[in-house]
Amino acid sequence: MKIIVPMAGRGSRLRPQSLTVPKPLIPVAGQPIVHRLVKDIAKVLKQPIDEIAFVLGDPAWFGDDVVASLEDLAKSLGAKASIYRQDKPLGTGHAIMCAEPSLSGPAVIAYADTLIRAEFDLDPQADSVIWTKQVENPEAYGVVKLNGNDEIVELVEKPADFVSDQAVIGIYYFKDVGVLKGKLQEILDENVMNGGEYQINDGIKRMMADGKIFKTGTVDEWMDCGNKNITIETNQRMLGFLQADAEEQLVADSVKLENSKIIEPCFIGENVVLKDATIGPFVSIGNDSTVENSTIKNSLIQTHTSIKNANLEDAMIGNNVKYDGKFTSVSIGDYSVLE
Structure with a gap:
């Protein structure tokens, strides 16, 4: 199993905290956000992690100290660290393709601006699992549309009419991430952009059109680190969880x-x-x-x-x-x- 972590953004919404430290490296409850995220994903997967691929931005910003920190993180989980660079902010799909040499076999893709608490088993019948959280105001999120077999058949961004209350949180499992790679390569070759960027959703939609089975994996807690107030709230919630876990x-x-x-x-x-x-x-x-x-x-x-x-x-x-x-x-x- 691999974990792919796109984290090239500078986190402008968290300034001034992110002016000198990349947002994923800012500690919450004593550990950097990306460290907690990767460790929590490893717990959910309940299987060995062979490789963790990190997609970083400009080396002047994500320097040797950042790389060393991420290599130590991978080593602590018994995994190899692979470091890639995204030179231009061209979207979620482009960021994933920057790690192209690592895009094969089973993998989880996780964007490093959120923390989770979850306990579920990956559906062995699914080609992909999109991790979601039940929300009270789905019109404010990207949500999944399900059929009668609880399979995801569509991704809908901020629906005006009710589609579902399962919001996409930015963590995905692929039984073979190479299939997604192929679809994203098509997106790049055809220059298919949304909002001026290449999006992971466009690759996922092409997989769905080919009949690939997508299921949901619902997390118990979804904690954002987007700005100062939300990060303080996340720190509060995480400290409560850690006290209860006593780990x-x-x-x-x-x-x-x-x-x-x-x-x-x-x-x-x-x-x-x-x-x-x-x-x-x-x-x-x-x-x-x-x-x-x-x-x-x-x-x-x-x-x-x-x-x-x-x-x-x-x-x-x-x-x-x-x-x-x-x-x-x-x-x-x-x-x-x-x-």
């Missing part, structure tokens, strides 16, 4: 507490110093950060950051930040100073 150590042994209190669930990284502080619930603090004379709730703080005299809630603060002030709901990018 990860959320507070490092090296944390130094001086007249401070942690209200769980929280993630507190290595060598964090908390002095005269109340932290939590639902706070993530990255390695080597210091919080002094502050109260922080429901917030994300990255690494090597110093927070003083703060009363923060619903805040997102980057790496190497110095913050001393009385603002409350803030979003501060890397290497900022507010004193």
Whole structure:
């Protein structure tokens, strides 16, 4: 089994957090988004992962440190890492085709801007499984249309009239991803574009027209990381899940507490110093950060950051930040100073 992860976008909706760190590498509940996504997919698949192919953008942005991080991720799952580049933002279908040498055999394609919680078995009769989430407002999403055998027969974008309440979340399984490759190559050769881009949906629709069987795999939780407020909410939900699972150590042994209190669930990284502080619930603090004379709730703080005299809630603060002030709901990018 392979996992293909297109992640070349810069994540402009998450600025300033994504100005210096690619969005998929921004930590949520202590781990980068793409790390959590790939690990959660591996759990659902319940079978060995042979290769993980990452489609990155410009090397000036996705540099050697990013590549090393992704290689370590693949190694932790017993898989080989393959690194590809998408030089131009020409759409989801184009991004997949950038990994053309890896497009053979069974594979999951997952776009690295979402997190999931799921427990289901892949249908062995299906040529493909499109992962979906039941939503209350399907008119705001791309949804699947099903026939009487619960097979997907159409993909409908933001339907004005009710089609189904199963929204497509951007994760797909293919029994043989080489079939999709062939259809996407046709799309490229014929220059078939939607919105000025080559789309995965156009390849999928051609597979459906050939009679390939598509089924749904419904996830229990679908968490976005599109902007600051949604990412903070995702951090909150993920911390709750991790506390319930009790599979990860959320507070490092090296944390130094001086007249401070942690209200769980929280993630507190290595060598964090908390002095005269109340932290939590639902706070993530990255390695080597210091919080002094502050109260922080429901917030994300990255690494090597110093927070003083703060009363923060619903805040997102980057790496190497110095913050001393009385603002409350803030979003501060890397290497900022507010004193």
